[in-house]
Amino acid sequence: MAEPVQNLNQSNQEYDGSQIQVLEGLEAVRKRPGMYIGSTGPRGLHHLVYEIVDNAIDEALAGYCDHIEVTIKPDNIMEVVDNGRGIPVGIQPKLGIPAVTVVFTVLHAGGKFGGDNSGYKVAGGLHGVGASVVNALSEWLTVEVHTEGKVHAQRFQRGTEDAPLAPAGDSARRGTVVRWKADAEIFEETDYDYETLLTRLREQAFLNAGVRITLTDERPGREQTISMMYEGGIKSFVEHIHKRRSLTVLHEPIVYFMAQSGDSCAEVALQYNDSYNELLLSFANNIHTPDGGTHEQGFKTAMTRAFNDFGRAKGYIKDKDENLQGNDVREGMTAIISVKLTDAQFEGQTKAKLGNTEMRGLVESLVYEKLKEYFEENPAAAKAIYDKALSAARAREAAKKARELVRRKTVMESNRMPGKLTDCRERDPALTEIYIVEGDSAGGTAKQGRDSNIQAILPLWGKMLNVEKARLDKVYGNEKLMPVVTALGCGIGDEMDLSKLRYHKVFIMSDADVDGSHICTLLLTFFFRFMRPLLEAGHVYVAQPPLYKLQKGKDVRYAFSDEEMARLSQEMGEPRISRYKGLGEMNAEQLWETTMDPANRVIVQISVDDAELADETFTILMGDKVEPRREFIETNAKYVKNLDI
């Protein structure tokens, strides 16, 4: 099989054409890596692993592989091994080179280039295409294919082959081995995070019941390994989420249904807990669809309809009662929807939304029929779930009344801004910023230090509401949060209208200590729960005041971390070092210089990219179970301040 390959080295005139095309393709990836992997930060780095693992998962989905091993080797070399058929080593007729070489050198080669190889359609629609991108962005990459008693191997550097695919001895096993070292010329850092990989791989293990996924860290001092295999699939996923967040569940067993229709299949698992949060995770062909799509629409429609129909038939909902709404029936619900289909269509800017219309009907009829059946067969569970939904509906009514009250008051006060708000002069929201500052004294300093043209200051005072346990009705009455809501001007919850936002940059500015980080967490929790579009649109920032001031004569410098302090103090040679305990210790000029001056300041933009992780962080930090919170803070102490959600 490897024979004809020998003719394919680059000196052979006949193949120049295709060869040049190949080089151009991967050059494009190296020129604009962001286009292919999103970013060259940690997210992009980990994306490389997912691309390769996805190919192995596809092989598992096709039924040929049941074990995938992912290893972080010393020096951050990654290795992914599967026990599938091995990427084909035979010559791909169109390009005249081995299929495996095509997979690693031709952009968007994906797989499954039709013809004889297309017996199994690509699950993700995008799968297989990533291998060449990983290759292009690696200092070096090797692939080994074990099949029919032999190994074939090939090595590449920055996407270019060292030599053609060649036999490399005998092998008693089957499968594909890919090893690579991410290119330090491309990535900001190349250190893999075990936990990040673990979260993603565990998700894949849940979604592919019966497939074993092993993650091993072999880096010195960080050695650990975990092997995951969940026979329970997405049911185990729901169970895991509740356990991890220490949430109390309201019923057993977990609701689980699945249906098949032609080549498509849909699975749903759900369970209620006593929190007020909804967690709905949907997947299409194992790809997370955070923006929802047809499968989520079908699910939501069916839930609301089934709850109302069954509830009326059984007398849970009385004739005079209003219907339950979608948010009522999903309060406290954790649900996983997983659909598999050929030709999945991913829509939207981030391709995170499923578009296939046939999925709406499939999921809707599945959930409607089977949920009613579940209620019939589990009356105690049905009672607990209806109690929850009905209490959510009552809270919604109460919130509406509270809101009307506030609105009337606001009208009476002729749209007055909160008394403590010091507004800026500029009226164009796109140009303005608001600093939300804990405490009157820091607020005073910020007021003096700001650029009054574009920067508004809102000091917070009073006791903070623990939003984790609050519903909208409580927020409307809260004296600490209402000024924030009023000042931002865009409303909250279902009524939010981002076009009314009065400042496009919203800064949380708090002390660099435990209390400060608590305030920061609470505000972010509030935004996360009640003003999520604000986070999604990237309007929220955390200001970063310096931790230290270093002074030697007239030379004054600021350090934002212990490392920076150590470095600066070396540079300056025994300066006077003072540690800032709070914002209040800085004078107005220093605060402007270090923290508020748009030309100089260090800021952290808060995103909800990973809403699931954020939700979890908040729940653990705010929830009423002390033990998980203590554990979380102990293991994440250094991150708590940044709250890098």
Ligand code: 1YM
């Ligand atoms: C560690 C990464 O890539 N495994 C893998 C990939 C493929 C196959 C098997 C495979 C697919 C098919 C037929 C097919 C791929 N093959 C291709 C292509 N693990 C990893 N395991 N035989 C083997 O889809 O028909 C792309 S991915 F295109 F060459 F067929």
